[in-house]
Amino acid sequence: MAATCETQSVRARVLPWAPVLTLGIMLGPVAAGVLGTLGPAFGYMPALGGTEIGLDAFAMLFDWPGLVPASVLSVTTGLAATALSLLLVAVICAAWSGSVVFRMIERLLSPLLSVPHAAAAFGLAFLIAPSGWIARAASPWLTGWHRPPDVLILQDPLGLSLTAGLIVKEVPFLLLMTLAAMSQIRTAQARDTAMALGYAPVTAWFKTVFPRVYAQIRLPVYAVLAFSMTVVDVSLILGPTKPPTLAVQILRWMNDPDLKLRFLASAAAVWQLGLVIAALLLWRMCEVGVAGLGRRWVASGARGGATRTVRALSLVAALLSGGAILFGLLGLVVWSFAGFWSFPALLPDGFSTRTWMRHAMSLWPVATETLVIAASATLVALFLTLACLEAEERHGLRPGARALWLLYVPLIVPQIAFLTGLQTLAIFAGLDGNRMAVIAVHIIFVLPYVFLSLADPFRAWDARYGHVARALGAGCDGVLWRVRLPMLLRPILTAAAVGFAVSIGQFLPTLLAGAGRVQTLTTEAVALASGGDRRVIAVYALSQTALALLPFALALLVPAVVWRNRRGLRHG
Amino acid sequence: MAETGLTLDGVVIRRDGRRLVDISDHVAPGEVLTVMGPSGSGKSTLLSYVIGTLASGFAAQGRVRLNGQDITDLAPEARHVGILFQDELLFPHLSVGDNLAFGLRATVRGRAERARRTAAALEDIGLGGYGDRDPDTLSGGQKARVALMRMLLSGPKALLLDEPFSRLDTERRDKIRDLVFAQARAKGLPVLLVTHDHADAEAAGGRVHLLD
Numbered sequence: 001m002a003a004t005c006e007t008q009s010v011r012a013r014v015l016p017w018a019p020v021l022t023l024g025i026m027l028g029p030v031a032a033g034v035l036g037t038l039g040p041a042f043g044y045m046p047a048l049g050g051t052e053i054g055l056d057a058f059a060m061l062f063d064w065p066g067l068v069p070a071s072v073l074s075v076t077t078g079l080a081a082t083a084l085s086l087l088l089v090a091v092i093c094a095a096w097s098g099s100v101v102f103r104m105i106e107r108l109l110s111p112l113l114s115v116p117h118a119a120a121a122f123g124l125a126f127l128i129a130p131s132g133w134i135a136r137a138a139s140p141w142l143t144g145w146h147r148p149p150d151v152l153i154l155q156d157p158l159g160l161s162l163t164a165g166l167i168v169k170e171v172p173f174l175l176l177m178t179l180a181a182m183s184q185i186r187t188a189q190a191r192d193t194a195m196a197l198g199y200a201p202v203t204a205w206f207k208t209v210f211p212r213v214y215a216q217i218r219l220p221v222y223a224v225l226a227f228s229m230t231v232v233d234v235s236l237i238l239g240p241t242k243p244p245t246l247a248v249q250i251l252r253w254m255n256d257p258d259l260k261l262r263f264l265a266s267a268a269a270v271w272q273l274g275l276v277i278a279a280l281l282l283w284r285m286c287e288v289g290v291a292g293l294g295r296r297w298v299a300s301g302a303r304g305g306a307t308r309t310v311r312a313l314s315l316v317a318a319l320l321s322g323g324a325i326l327f328g329l330l331g332l333v334v335w336s337f338a339g340f341w342s343f344p345a346l347l348p349d350g351f352s353t354r355t356w357m358r359h360a361m362s363l364w365p366v367a368t369e370t371l372v373i374a375a376s377a378t379l380v381a382l383f384l385t386l387a388c389l390e391a392e393e394r395h396g397l398r399p400g401a402r403a404l405w406l407l408y409v410p411l412i413v414p415q416i417a418f419l420t421g422l423q424t425l426a427i428f429a430g431l432d433g434n435r436m437a438v439i440a441v442h443i444i445f446v447l448p449y450v451f452l453s454l455a456d457p458f459r460a461w462d463a464r465y466g467h468v469a470r471a472l473g474a475g476c477d478g479v480l481w482r483v484r485l486p487m488l489l490r491p492i493l494t495a496a497a498v499g500f501a502v503s504i505g506q507f508l509p510t511l512l513a514g515a516g517r518v519q520t521l522t523t524e525a526v527a528l529a530s531g532g533d534r535r536v537i538a539v540y541a542l543s544q545t546a547l548a549l550l551p552f553a554l555a556l557l558v559p560a561v562v563w564r565n566r567r568g569l570r571h572g
Numbered sequence: 573m574a575e576t577g578l579t580l581d582g583v584v585i586r587r588d589g590r591r592l593v594d595i596s597d598h599v600a601p602g603e604v605l606t607v608m609g610p611s612g613s614g615k616s617t618l619l620s621y622v623i624g625t626l627a628s629g630f631a632a633q634g635r636v637r638l639n640g641q642d643i644t645d646l647a648p649e650a651r652h653v654g655i656l657f658q659d660e661l662l663f664p665h666l667s668v669g670d671n672l673a674f675g676l677r678a679t680v681r682g683r684a685e686r687a688r689r690t691a692a693a694l695e696d697i698g699l700g701g702y703g704d705r706d707p708d709t710l711s712g713g714q715k716a717r718v719a720l721m722r723m724l725l726s727g728p729k730a731l732l733l734d735e736p737f738s739r740l741d742t743e744r745r746d747k748i749r750d751l752v753f754a755q756a757r758a759k760g761l762p763v764l765l766v767t768h769d770h771a772d773a774e775a776a777g778g779r780v781h782l783l784d
Contacts, residue, residue, distance in 0.1 A: 004624065004647055396628045464661055467625045470648035471655045472675045472726040478649075482674070486665040568664030568708035 005394050005476035016395045018387035023406060025384065026447050029422055029440070030410055034273075036421025040266035047428045048259055057267035064264075066243030067271075073239075074246045074272065075279055077159040078229030081166035082283070086221060088167070088321065089174045091314040093213075094205035095307070098188055105318065106179065112172040112325055114497070114548045116505035118525050119541040121165045121237040123328020126335060126534065128161060129154050131343050133331050139344035148343050155240050162239040166228045168324045174217065174224060180456070181216035185209065202311075203304025211294065218287075219404065223411035225283055226276050230414035233507035233526045246272050247416045251508070254420055255516070265420055273417040280412075329545060336538035355535040363521075363543055370504055370520040370547060373435065377442035378499035381450040382492070388451070389458045390480060407448045415508045423512040433515035441513040442503045450499040457491035487569065490559040497551035504548045521547060575640050577601050578622075578730045578762040583634030585617055585626075593618045595781060596634075599730075599762035604753065604776040607766045609783030615766035619732045622764065623655050624648035638729055654728030656736040656752070660715040662707035668718055669694070669703030675722035693721050697751075713744040720752055724759070731756050733765040737772060749775050 006012055039045055043054040061067060096102040127133050131148035139145040154161050187209045194204035214221075230247045239245050244252075246268060253265035335341075339350035391397055422441070426432035465487070466479045474482060485492065507522050514523070525540035563569040577600040585593040592614030599605045609615050620626045622636050625648055635644045643651045662671050672690040680686055694700050697717040707715065716736070723731075733752070737745045753776065756763045765776055773780050 006647070462661070463625075464657055464659070465663065467620070467623065467648070468655065468657070468661045469663075469674070470625065471623050471651075471653060471728075472722065473649045473677065474674075475647070475649050483663055483665075487663070489665075563665065565667075565706045566664055566708065567706055 033418030033422035036425040041270040057263040070246040081228040082225040085170040095311040114501040126331040165238040177220040200304040332538040374503035381446040441509040446499040454495035493555035497555040500551040501548040579637040581635040601760040604763040604778035606773040613783040654723035655732040660719040675725040
């Protein structure tokens with residue numbers, strides 16, 4: 001605890017409860033949702049006449065012929081996307097950290113990160129489809145194609161395009177987490193020491209830095225695994241259809257007019273939760289195995305080499321991954337303005353604003369709804385986060401490692417596993433299908449990101465500024481409002497932008513909590529996927545992306561303008 | 573008539589059972605008490621106890637009295653104890669003038685009067701017309717003067733110095749040091765200086781308390 005603060009007012013007495021309140025708001029719905037899934041899965045849902053505890057729903061599930069392929073798909077795409085993303089991130093850091101190239105990659109990170117999953121998936125789809133940009137660029141001079149080839153690239157039964165779509169979005173996320181971890185460890189020193197002992201740079205990094213970095217990014221990796229196994233929106237766009245991934249099938253059963261199928265959906269959600277837990281355990285076992293092999297590799301003293309090859313390969317992979325998003329977005333822009341566009345022309349015959357004009361009127365209310373939801377969820381999350389951090393400061397409520405785990409609970413427990421149950425509960429409580437319900441559910445997912453993004457800068461603030469301010473006669477509130485928050489303007493706005501982007505990207509929570517009646521750009525864009533009108537899809541996906549990018553631009557611009565004459569805050 | 577000056581009455585500060593600081597002393601108005609010791613000896617910890625911002629993890633006992641009033645349990649902002657750190661810690665989001673205004677007591681009312689007071693204060697330290705400047709554009713010596721003046725404007729009844737001169741080059745160090753001690757003497761403030769620099773202790777001219 002820094003220094004005693006005033007403790008008599010109501011506000012001062014409520015503050016110590018902020019962490020508990022925040023955890024309740026975040027974890028209460030998760031716990032309730034899991035229970036709400038478990039109940040019907042085992043036959044208990046009085047409102048639908050389910051009063052007998054039994055395994056009927058599971059029997060139905062095991063009779064479904066798609067169960068094995070859907071389960072296999074969930075596990076393979078999840079593991080492959082996670083392992084490949086992690087490998088790519090590690091190799092990029094090993095080969096390039098500390099270089100000019102690396103600083104450029106760092107700068108591209110925030111925009112790449114804020115592109116919603118659905119928009120990135122659409123962009124990728126428009127690139128790799130048989131009639132997509134890549135095929136056009138190679139036709140007919142290389143391929144001889146004069147019409148799009150009849151091959152199943154998108155929605156392939158193995159889930160390869162789904163895996164690719166996940167990787168391009170998970171690489172920026174894991175890279176950001178890795179950068180944060182690396183900034184806490186003196187990585188350059190360790191690597192340079194190893195290099196002085198004759199180790200090649202990449203080998204030096206893997207032997208001295210990676211083990212410590214991995215220990216710090218373990219939870220984000222678990223979150224990526226759970227997310228990749230159960231994602232719905234990307235799966236609807238890029239994933240197989242016969243059968244779809246398990247998560248998509250659960251959503252179908254949930255939305256079926258036959259309410260009896262809710263028992264089946266709940267059982268499948270429990271099954272999905274079990275799959276995720278099993279995959280996490282498998283991953284954990286692999287961690288132990290890899291660690292053992294790694295120790296032997298370190299002890300072997302092998303100095304490594306092939307620095308150039310690894311550098312080249314990792315750069316190509318990074319360019320492919322980042323390029324998939326950037327060119328995907330560019331493709332969306334072209335499609336949204338495209339006039340007639342025949343195959344294999346690289347560009348449309350003409351450009352027009354027709355698609356934008358025609359959809360402007362319907363786009364507007366949806367965009368407004370999206371903004372209102374994102375702004376509300378972000379403001380609540382920001383307020384709770386600041387209250388927690390200030391309570392930590394004033395009352396010495398230092399959270400331990402277990403509290404960090406709690407923060408990751410909403411990111412690791414699959415959405416499909418607890419949102420189905422939450423919706424079931426909400427329907428019978430009459431709480432679903434309105435904006436408030438959607439905001440409340442968004443807060444669950446926005447909070448961890450806002451907290452993770454703001455906690456480090458908030459804690460790293462030089463407390464002596466506060467001591468000086470208090471010695472000059474300012475109270476605790478004065479220090480907070482007049483000194484600390486203004487000095488932290490940039491990280492606060494960045495955290496808000498992260499929260500905004502997270503909220504805008506939410507598909508399943510919006511769909512389920514909104515009962516299909518609350519429409520955001522994300523739900524609309526994904527709903528258009530099956531229609532296949534690329535111009536309309538592009539308009540919605542771009543609007544969604546623009547809305548997510550805007551706060552990041554503001555987070556850069558506002559401090560730059562407000563502090564234009566304050567050199568000390570320009571890089572803070 | 574109550575005693576005047578700063579009194580440390582049996583102040584003992586421990587960390588993990590280890591005794592860092594053990595001091596009983598009285599600093600009269602205008603007098604300087606220098607506390608010396610190597611880094612990690614708890615010098616700064618003593619100052620944070622006096623201003624009321626001791627970090628958790630330290631166990632402290634003993635009383636601090638200022639002009640006869642026991643301030644040990646007061647909130648930091650109610651103690652009227654000014655402090656200067658090794659870094660100037662000018663608030664980077666405020667202009668030089670607003671930094672001074674932050675220090676100036678709220679009892680000075682009216683925008684015009686407050687502006688006049690900060691402008692005059694800037695004149696006093698040879699920085700007339702610097703009110704709108706970004707503090708980060710000042711030189712080290714200028715920053716040190718602003719930090720000193722900001723603290724003096726808050727009307728402190730005692731002055732704590734946490735190695736405030738160690739960042740300055742030799743020539744500036746002497747000037748700033750003289751300025752600080754002259755101001756303290758002129759205002760009759762008891763001064764508690766912690767340092768590891770013998771030149772500081774000599775310039776202060778007062779008694780020296782050694783920590784180990």
